[in-house]
Amino acid sequence: MTAGEVFARRPFALRAALAPFRRRERRARGEGRAFFTSRSLGWSLILPQLLLIFTFFYWPAGQALYWAFTLERPWGGGNEWVGLGNFTAMLSDPVYWNSIVSSVIFAAASTGLAMAAALVLALLADRELRGARIYRSVLVWPFAIAAPALGMAFRFILAPEAGFMAYVNHIWPGLWNPALNGADAMACIVIAFAWKYISYSFIFFLAALQAIPKSLIEAAAMDGAGILRRARDIQIPLVAPTLFFVVVINLTDSFTDSFGIVDIMTQGGPARATDLMVYKIYFDGFKGLDYSGAAAQSIILMLLVILLTIAQFRFVERRIHYK
Amino acid sequence: MLNKLLCAVGGLVVASFIAGPAAADKVKIDFWYGNSGDISKRVQEVCQHFNESQTQYEAVCTSQGSYYAAVQNTIAAFRGGKPPTIVQVFDVGTLDLMLSDAYYPANKLMADNGYQVDWNNYFPGIRAYYATSKGDMYSFPFNSSTALLYWNKDAFQKIGKSEAPKTWEEAAADMKALKAAGFDCPLAFDISQDESWQLMEQFSAVHGEPIATKNNGFGGLDAELTFNKTKFVQFVTDLKSWYDQGLAKIKSPNTGEDYVAAFAAGHCQMTLTSVGDHGNIGRTADPNMHWDVAMLPVYEGTTRHNSFVGGASLWVLKGHTPEEYKAAAAFLHFIAEPEQALFWSTVTGYIPVTKTGFDYMKAHGFYDKAPYKGRETAIEELNVEAAGSGPGGIRLGNFLQIRAELSNGLQEIFVNKVSVQQGLDESVQRGDAILRRFEATYKGKELP
Numbered sequence: 091m092t093a094g095e096v097f098a099r100r101p102f103a104l105r106a107a108l109a110p111f112r113r114r115e116r117r118a119r120g121e122g123r124a125f126f127t128s129r130s131l132g133w134s135l136i137l138p139q140l141l142l143i144f145t146f147f148y149w150p151a152g153q154a155l156y157w158a159f160t161l162e163r164p165w166g167g168g169n170e171w172v173g174l175g176n177f178t179a180m181l182s183d184p185v186y187w188n189s190i191v192s193s194v195i196f197a198a199a200s201t202g203l204a205m206a207a208a209l210v211l212a213l214l215a216d217r218e219l220r221g222a223r224i225y226r227s228v229l230v231w232p233f234a235i236a237a238p239a240l241g242m243a244f245r246f247i248l249a250p251e252a253g254f255m256a257y258v259n260h261i262w263p264g265l266w267n268p269a270l271n272g273a274d275a276m277a278c279i280v281i282a283f284a285w286k287y288i289s290y291s292f293i294f295f296l297a298a299l300q301a302i303p304k305s306l307i308e309a310a311a312m313d314g315a316g317i318l319r320r321a322r323d324i325q326i327p328l329v330a331p332t333l334f335f336v337v338v339i340n341l342t343d344s345f346t347d348s349f350g351i352v353d354i355m356t357q358g359g360p361a362r363a364t365d366l367m368v369y370k371i372y373f374d375g376f377k378g379l380d381y382s383g384a385a386a387q388s389i390i391l392m393l394l395v396i397l398l399t400i401a402q403f404r405f406v407e408r409r410i411h412y413k
Numbered sequence: 414m415l416n417k418l419l420c421a422v423g424g425l426v427v428a429s430f431i432a433g434p435a436a437a438d439k440v441k442i443d444f445w446y447g448n449s450g451d452i453s454k455r456v457q458e459v460c461q462h463f464n465e466s467q468t469q470y471e472a473v474c475t476s477q478g479s480y481y482a483a484v485q486n487t488i489a490a491f492r493g494g495k496p497p498t499i500v501q502v503f504d505v506g507t508l509d510l511m512l513s514d515a516y517y518p519a520n521k522l523m524a525d526n527g528y529q530v531d532w533n534n535y536f537p538g539i540r541a542y543y544a545t546s547k548g549d550m551y552s553f554p555f556n557s558s559t560a561l562l563y564w565n566k567d568a569f570q571k572i573g574k575s576e577a578p579k580t581w582e583e584a585a586a587d588m589k590a591l592k593a594a595g596f597d598c599p600l601a602f603d604i605s606q607d608e609s610w611q612l613m614e615q616f617s618a619v620h621g622e623p624i625a626t627k628n629n630g631f632g633g634l635d636a637e638l639t640f641n642k643t644k645f646v647q648f649v650t651d652l653k654s655w656y657d658q659g660l661a662k663i664k665s666p667n668t669g670e671d672y673v674a675a676f677a678a679g680h681c682q683m684t685l686t687s688v689g690d691h692g693n694i695g696r697t698a699d700p701n702m703h704w705d706v707a708m709l710p711v712y713e714g715t716t717r718h719n720s721f722v723g724g725a726s727l728w729v730l731k732g733h734t735p736e737e738y739k740a741a742a743a744f745l746h747f748i749a750e751p752e753q754a755l756f757w758s759t760v761t762g763y764i765p766v767t768k769t770g771f772d773y774m775k776a777h778g779f780y781d782k783a784p785y786k787g788r789e790t791a792i793e794e795l796n797v798e799a800a801g802s803g804p805g806g807i808r809l810g811n812f813l814q815i816r817a818e819l820s821n822g823l824q825e826i827f828v829n830k831v832s833v834q835q836g837l838d839e840s841v842q843r844g845d846a847i848l849r850r851f852e853a854t855y856k857g858k859e860l861p
Contacts, residue, residue: 163854165509256669377481378814378817
């Protein structure tokens with residue numbers, strides 16, 4: 091991933107990158123010293139990145155915005171202005187609302203699962219258990235696996251008539267069938283997606299945990315606090331900023347990055363049970379060649395993710411203490 | 414999404430570097446296709462044969478990974494002003510391209526470059542699928558297939574039969590007999606988007622039932638879907654009842670084994686799939702297992718009609734020099750030769766698209782012995798009638814999305830959420846909305 095992509099995917103990273111320049115600027119003004127005209131230097135340093143972001147992010151996004159208000163012909167050669175037609179068609183369709191609900195369920199379940207598992211693993215790895223160094227390296231690997239390969243593997247593992255789940259079905263016949271049971275299919279994609287993001291969250295959690303001064307933990311241990319107590323009262327509150335960051339990233343990615351897994355594992359089925367918003371965009375746009383419908387859906391998804399993120403910053407971040 | 418875009422752009426840049434400096438005296442043309450895996454290797458061999466057959470031109474053939482990717486990448490390249498000269502577009506992607514201003518019609522290309530093409534040499538069933546409503550050919554049929562009934566002879570022998578069922582009534586009786594004889598899965602099928610092809614489209618074709626009004630859409634963009642009012646309703650009802658009785662089973666990648674693999678492994682005794690799987694099943698099935706293919710069954714009292722062709726055709730795109738078009742015409746002329754048809758059908762499961770190709774293969778004894786014996790059934794099925802009386806194909810917009818709607822309807826039916834009629838009505842209603850949207854997108858355009 092290039093820096094440009096990082097900025098495009100995480101706009102707040104740009105703000106952070108600019109912060110030192112801003113600080114220096116303030117300092118320069120305050121002390122009245124001759125200094126670089128830091129503003130122009132700062133801007134010229136980030137200009138190439140900004141150009142990249144503009145070319146690969148804002149420009150296509152602007153194009154999508156325009157398409158969302160028209161009916162675009164895939165091979166070019168004309169489009170019809172329809173105003174809000176694409177949006178009203180989408181939002182008056184119960185199937186689309188079903189897709190929104192599925193996406194929210196998927197995001198909540200996969201984020202919850204990934205974060206909980208990652209936190210437990212990170213707490214364990216942080217305790218320097220035997221072989222902790224190995225876990226540390228090994229647990230990072232899953233994030234490097236491409237979604238289609240991951241989907242294939244889990245499709246096999248979770249198939250009702252082959253793989254691991256076949257044994258379970260053998261003991262309790264008819265217990266598990268993602269091919270026909272919507273809830274099972276949803277569980278499949280949640281597990282596959284969470285599996286990938288456990289490793290991602292794990293890296294952050296472990297780094298945050300290792301930044302906690304050992305003296306705090308040791309002091310608590312001497313006071314007689316057990317492992318769980320120390321985790322609850324010291325470690326988790328101290329890694330809360332990281333937790334919050336990872337929640338935001340996980341939730342955003344579960345809304346925007348899950349189509350590969352859905353495409354391989356369920357294709358949105360059975361009977362639309364896993365028809366996530368982003369998969370619908372992918373299918374309508376890339377396979378169905380309905381560029382305008384996909385563009386309108388992208389705008390709706392973007393708004394939803396923006397709203398969710400604002401809500402998190404507004405209501406959750408307030409309760410987090412960074413210092 | 415952004416990643417994909419970057420990759421695509423990067424790929425293009427790399428491709429242009431690779432394609433750039435080389436023998437300057439040859440005219441180079443790009444051919445983008447969607448096949449992957451083994452078939453992709455075979456396409457490369459065809460390209461190699463072409464390049465070795467003459468010294469003037471060179472075809473640079475690139476697999477795009479899938480039919481969808483081939484169309485998507487070509488659209489991106491076309492919009493960027495650098496389209497390939499020839500592109501493979503799959504059957505249901507035909508209409509979008511046909512309504513665009515992006516192509517050089519095949520019939521015109523060949524005439525302009527001095528080739529006489531006898532379009533009547535193409536099998537009518539194949540020609541009809543790709544031709545305009547006036548019968549003009551804007552693209553060259555390339556890899557072509559149709560759906561067949563695959564049946565396990567060993568299992569049928571156990572129930573005292575030596576022939577495949579010709580009607581669905583007979584097939585139902587066979588399934589019951591097979592079940593009674595201890596076979597667990599007499600018929601394997603699936604109801605994802607991809608099986609709309611054999612279950613609905615081919616079924617409707619051989620029964621002569623319309624899928625949509627206006628001659629399946631050939632007559633205009635204002636066509637409406639009709640498959641909720643035809644014999645297809647009966648078929649879904651029967652299929653559901655066979656499924657409920659355990660005579661037919663859903664076999665998909667999601668259950669652990671798809672229907673083709675289940676048939677090849679001998680786990681299921683019948684299935685409906687493309688003749689393109691003939692080679693695959695031949696390679697993967699136990700050599701001691703006896704199996705064969707037959708035409709798709711029809712309901713009793715039905716006159717059999719031509720089935721539809723599946724696969725893809727080759728389009729020539731605008732934006733190239735006259736020399737490049739000469740090269741493209743030479744390439745298209747080359748692949749239509751009977752020798753190439755024999756090679757292509759031997760190494761893939763696809764069928765020859767021309768009568769001369771078919772005759773040439775028959776003359777060489779291609780169909781006389783295993784493993785190719787039986788593939789002629791596909792040609793028979795596509796040409797039951799001398800001149801097709803039906804529409805010969807489907808010309809409906811955003812048809813992939815319509816297939817998805819049908820699949821969603823079928824899935825709701827099979828999980829007992831809705832009745833057969835309700836499920837199909839809903840699919841048709843939602844499918845019609847897709848067609849209206851397509852019509853609005855191409856407002857003012859006439860179907861050629």
